[in-house]
Amino acid sequence: MPRTVYLNGEYLPESEAKVSIFDRGFLFADAIYEVTAVVDGKLLDNDGHVARLARSCGELEMKNPLTAEELVHIQKELVRLNDVKEGGIYLQVTRGSSGDRDFAYPENTEPTVVLFSQSRAVVDSPKAKKGIKVISTPDIRWRRRDIKTTSLLAACMAKQAAIAAGCDDVWLIEDGYVTEGGSSNAYIITQDNVIVTRPLSNDILHGITRASLLKVAKQENLVIEERLFTIEEAYAAKEAFISSASTFVWPVVAIDDKPIGSGSPGPIAMQIRETYIEFALAQAV
Ligand code: PDD
Numbered sequence: 001m002p003r004t005v006y007l008n009g010e011y012l013p014e015s016e017a018k019v020s021i022f023d024r025g026f027l028f029a030d031a032i033y034e035v036t037a038v039v040d041g042k043l044l045d046n047d048g049h050v051a052r053l054a055r056s057c058g059e060l061e062m063k064n065p066l067t068a069e070e071l072v073h074i075q076k077e078l079v080r081l082n083d084v085k086e087g088g089i090y091l092q093v094t095r096g097s098s099g100d101r102d103f104a105y106p107e108n109t110e111p112t113v114v115l116f117s118q119s120r121a122v123v124d125s126p127k128a129k130k131g132i133k134v135i136s137t138p139d140i141r142w143r144r145r146d147i148k149t150t151s152l153l154a155a156c157m158a159k160q161a162a163i164a165a166g167c168d169d170v171w172l173i174e175d176g177y178v179t180e181g182g183s184s185n186a187y188i189i190t191q192d193n194v195i196v197t198r199p200l201s202n203d204i205l206h207g208i209t210r211a212s213l214l215k216v217a218k219q220e221n222l223v224i225e226e227r228l229f230t231i232e233e234a235y236a237a238k239e240a241f242i243s244s245a246s247t248f249v250w251p252v253v254a255i256d257d258k259p260i261g262s263g264s265p266g267p268i269a270m271q272i273r274e275t276y277i278e279f280a281l282a283q284a285v
Pocket of ligand 1: 206
């Protein structure tokens, strides 16, 4: 059965949803996006994603086309229409089209709004059990990584390099320090069981999963340090992991071919994963 997707007020079969070639999302990546996880047909951590969408719109002086209530209604309709048990809802808003190509923001364009669902296992994912191998690579992205734009070519290039090297993903490095994963936030656990992750700034995306996960970790009395860490410190860590809406928590078992800890998923990362999923499911809508 073809997917039903949402485009500018309409629910359509995916083959019928079309966007103009002059759309600024297409021409300039003048667009922002969000990914919300779905488990048991419910949206996880969605308030955070809706709030970050509004923030990204604000930073780019882009019209936020829908209220939070309208957005959630569309997300839930797509879950229902496509019978999504587990997976995610992708949401993208572009500045729309002025009917030609022009760098400056045109006045009075109507935003393009696209949402579609993706069905896949997120709780029982093989990579959550096995862990992932990452390579480190220079972070060549722009300086406003706090804005969740669809300008993702640097991430695509980096992830492709990881696959070519026989690995799963990347950790991005700037001035010797880890910024984040290719599409996730990055963490290490030191030999003293301290969870270390980079503090919020324009250098990283302010992960919604990160925020919930840190809350959960504090409740579990785990010690957290939000500070920079080098790739060498990561090599010597007891455990390492990533977080995002599409992975929740995935252990990192090797970085640049160096095994982390025992070289298999660490117990603290696995515990955080379980506790996070429990916490997020309890509040899912
Ligand atoms: N990516 N950092 C980057 C660069 C990301 O692209 C993402 C998410 C995160 C984690 O954010 P959150 O916990 O809010 O998902 C951090 C999404 C999942 C993606 O691009 O598919």
